[in-house]
Amino acid sequence: MKHLKVIFILAAAIGLSACQSKVEYGDATEVETVNENFGSTDLQAIAAKMVDSMLTFPPVVALTANDRPIMFVDKVKNKTSEHIDTESVTDSISNKLLRSGKFRFIDMTKVDSVRKQLDYQNNSGMVDPSTAISFGRQIGAQYMLYGNLSSIVKEDGSTKDVYYKMTMRLMDLETGLIEWSDEKEIRKVKSKSFLGL
Numbered sequence: 001m002k003h004l005k006v007i008f009i010l011a012a013a014i015g016l017s018a019c020q021s022k023v024e025y026g027d028a029t030e031v032e033t034v035n036e037n038f039g040s041t042d043l044q045a046i047a048a049k050m051v052d053s054m055l056t057f058p059p060v061v062a063l064t065a066n067d068r069p070i071m072f073v074d075k076v077k078n079k080t081s082e083h084i085d086t087e088s089v090t091d092s093i094s095n096k097l098l099r100s101g102k103f104r105f106i107d108m109t110k111v112d113s114v115r116k117q118l119d120y121q122n123n124s125g126m127v128d129p130s131t132a133i134s135f136g137r138q139i140g141a142q143y144m145l146y147g148n149l150s151s152i153v154k155e156d157g158s159t160k161d162v163y164y165k166m167t168m169r170l171m172d173l174e175t176g177l178i179e180w181s182d183e184k185e186i187r188k189v190k191s192k193s194f195l196g197l
Helices: 002-019 040-056 058-063 086-099 108-123
Strands: 070-073 077-079 143-156 159-172 178-191
Touching: 040 058, 040 086, 040 159, 040 178, 058 178, 070 086, 086 143
Parallel strands: 070 143, 077 143
Antiparallel strands: 143 159, 159 178
16 A cells, blocks of 8 residues: 555656746747737837937938937837737837937936935935935936837638837927838738647
């Protein structure tokens, strides 16, 4: 009976170890083709295309030739039917533009936090007034970068076609003029096999 119990425990342990999954690191820049949904490869392609297009557009080259204009990037709007973390798209584009050395940025997502900190410094009575940062000293943005991510999904029997389009624009806040605009298109097609897999 004891032998039978030991064999059962060993068999259970082997069975459990066989069911465990293995996790490995992969190359973050490798093409990801798990499914037809928006993924990391799409995000990287869109960010690279938009930044390259903007930095090589002649009027933008002229704007940044002798100055580092101040801009803020509005969160990319998701107009697809998928849940897409457009904040990641926005962050990737912002980071690439900042690292180009051509622009300076204002982070509009932190305005409330900054306001609270300035209020604390100036009105709490707990901060030495000679070290408190004054209200009304921040620099305003000259340009706003904004965009939309949209998609069209078509299915016909065993084929699913997903078309993504990212559109971005750079607006001069003083004049309202659009200084740059571009779009990146991505199409993914998924065909089911004969067995429906």
